[in-house]
Amino acid sequence: MKIGLLQFNVAYGLPASNRATVAKYLTEIQDQAIDVILLPEMWTSGYALKSLDQLADQDNEPTGTTLRAWARQTGATIVGGSIPVRQGDGFVNRMLAFGPDGQQKLSYDKVHLFSLMEEDRYLIAGNQTGNFSIGTVPCGAVICYDLRFPEWIRKTVIGGCAVLFVAAQWPTARLDHWRLLIQARAIENQCFVVACNRTGDDGRGTHFPGHSMVIDPWGRIVAEADEQPGWLWAEIDLEQVEQVRRTIPVFRDRRTELYS
Numbered sequence: 001m002k003i004g005l006l007q008f009n010v011a012y013g014l015p016a017s018n019r020a021t022v023a024k025y026l027t028e029i030q031d032q033a034i035d036v037i038l039l040p041e042m043w044t045s046g047y048a049l050k051s052l053d054q055l056a057d058q059d060n061e062p063t064g065t066t067l068r069a070w071a072r073q074t075g076a077t078i079v080g081g082s083i084p085v086r087q088g089d090g091f092v093n094r095m096l097a098f099g100p101d102g103q104q105k106l107s108y109d110k111v112h113l114f115s116l117m118e119e120d121r122y123l124i125a126g127n128q129t130g131n132f133s134i135g136t137v138p139c140g141a142v143i144c145y146d147l148r149f150p151e152w153i154r155k156t157v158i159g160g161c162a163v164l165f166v167a168a169q170w171p172t173a174r175l176d177h178w179r180l181l182i183q184a185r186a187i188e189n190q191c192f193v194v195a196c197n198r199t200g201d202d203g204r205g206t207h208f209p210g211h212s213m214v215i216d217p218w219g220r221i222v223a224e225a226d227e228q229p230g231w232l233w234a235e236i237d238l239e240q241v242e243q244v245r246r247t248i249p250v251f252r253d254r255r256t257e258l259y260s
């Protein structure tokens, strides 16, 4: 599976500009055989939570149509980071994925809202795991702060997951946590973790370090970006998942009578 992670400097409160940025990066990869593309968290709006009335999608639009068109155009599954979407009287932080045939594969609403960035004041939390498949490969998805909840990720992986996608806006102040948590989640769940973070400054005092990463089921770094915006590429060998699960049979050895 060939994967492209697109980390970029999300323009605060400017969805049209952010859509144009991604579209421009996608022109760089025409005619390449790519299986999956991953975008960062809240990539249309940034954390402009006070302006969600104007910035959020309605019924997943217009971003749903854009992601669908990009998936068809690139021939890749697009795991579309996340975007704010109006939901009833409030808003959710939602990840959508579309296959190369334009079919929607996933709608996952961030479950753990990050109070340090006031998400709990402005957003409604999801309550369903993000399981989907790419071809025959079982995949899972979580969003940023969800990474700190191993019990939630275990539940996602038990639902079937060889590759876990993570979309993030994770600040530089906790870059060491970002790198360690991604590796830990890969080791304990014996799956690939593909994690895309944004770069740049949000203009409000928070800096984001990029460092998008791909980790294999043994916890080794397959690819890691630096702070610069752009593509990170990785090719992953899915057979490694079963190899690692055979070597240390963690899933067989769980004591589910003691915990679920």
Ligand SMILES: NC(=O)CCC(=O)C(=O)O
Pocket: 041, 114, 117, 143, 144, 145, 146, 148, 168, 169, 170, 171, 174, 177
């Ligand atoms: N956008 C987020 O959920 C940020 C999470 C974060 O920074 C953390 O330390 O956790």
